[in-house]
Amino acid sequence: MTAASRQAAKGTVYLVGAGPGDPDLLTLRAARLLAEADVVFHDDLVPDEVLALVHDHALITSVGKRCGRPRITQQGIHKLLIESAWAGQSVVRLKSGDPLVFGRAGEEIAALRAAGVPFEIVPGVTAALAAGAALELPLTDRKSASKLIFCTGHHAADKTDVAPIWAGPLPDDATLVLYMPGRDTSRIARELAAAGLAADVPCCAISHAARPQQTHVACRLDALVNLTCGAAPLLLLVGRAMESLLKGDTADLFYLAEQTLAAGTQVR
Numbered sequence: 001m002t003a004a005s006r007q008a009a010k011g012t013v014y015l016v017g018a019g020p021g022d023p024d025l026l027t028l029r030a031a032r033l034l035a036e037a038d039v040v041f042h043d044d045l046v047p048d049e050v051l052a053l054v055h056d057h058a059l060i061t062s063v064g065k066r067c068g069r070p071r072i073t074q075q076g077i078h079k080l081l082i083e084s085a086w087a088g089q090s091v092v093r094l095k096s097g098d099p100l101v102f103g104r105a106g107e108e109i110a111a112l113r114a115a116g117v118p119f120e121i122v123p124g125v126t127a128a129l130a131a132g133a134a135l136e137l138p139l140t141d142r143k144s145a146s147k148l149i150f151c152t153g154h155h156a157a158d159k160t161d162v163a164p165i166w167a168g169p170l171p172d173d174a175t176l177v178l179y180m181p182g183r184d185t186s187r188i189a190r191e192l193a194a195a196g197l198a199a200d201v202p203c204c205a206i207s208h209a210a211r212p213q214q215t216h217v218a219c220r221l222d223a224l225v226n227l228t229c230g231a232a233p234l235l236l237l238v239g240r241a242m243e244s245l246l247k248g249d250t251a252d253l254f255y256l257a258e259q260t261l262a263a264g265t266q267v268r
């Protein structure tokens with residue numbers, strides 16, 4: 001029996017990737033679990049269009065930790081997942097993108113294991129891959145980008161020293177995808193230059209990849225400090241594979257592009 005042919009089991013927690021926000025980019029397994037689960041606990045970045053796939057009788061709870069709402073702790077989330085499973089419900093823990101990429105899934109897995117709660121992980125399309133598709137841009141390139149690096153500009157709250165984005169030299173044949181870059185482009189530019197990246201390396205900031213409000217801006221590393229990026233959720237992609245976004249450009253001239261998704265993508 002394949003995973004897709006199984007039903008959502010009572011007493012089990014499913015850590016499910018919601019992808020970048022377009023319901024068409026969910027896996028079949030994710031869509032099926034959303035239609036079957038008794039309860040769904042989701043992050044802030046999961047939009048209503050995805051939640052619309054949840055069964056009418058299911059309980060949907062946001063456990064997002066941003067936007068000024070009273071903060072739920074990570075331990076609070078573990079408790080909700082475990083108690084719902086112990087109550088005999090089928091539980092979906094819905095995370096944006098892929099659940100195993102920058103999503104604190106490790107802590108949730110450890111808590112579920114410690115409580116003896118069965119769980120399953122359902123992958124999703126991570127933001128970096130959605131961004132590449134949305135920009136129509138391969139993230140690797142046979143001549144210029146043989147490595148793909150996913151890293152984050154956001155650090156654990158309990159870290160006393162703020163580590164640089166990258167310690168030591170960065171390979172010059174890599175595409176670096178920076179999740180949660182924050183708004184401090186001058187710090188990012190400084191740290192990437194300190195890691196050995198050349199001033200003319202292309203950078204692209206994409207906001208709301210694969211969403212109707214998607215926008216992107218691009219420039220060279222030495223102009224990053226002046227780049228006005230779109231709203232969060234935002235990704236910064238850096239590397240020679242981004243060159244086509246700046247074709248015909250000079251080092252200090254911004255290329256600005258806004259694109260709407262193909263006709264037929266609708267927001268309900």
Ligand SMILES: C[S@@+](CC[C@H](N)C(=O)[O-])C[C@H]1O[C@@H](n2cnc3c(N)ncnc32)[C@H](O)[C@@H]1O
Pocket residue numbers: 020021045095096097098099100101102103125126127128130178179180181206207208209210211232233234235
């Ligand atoms: C907590 S991380 C979760 C990443 C997620 N698990 C994934 O695999 O995409 C949240 C960050 O992912 C990035 N992100 C998520 N969805 C995005 C989107 N549609 N467009 C651009 N960036 C996105 C942003 O950098 C955002 O701050």
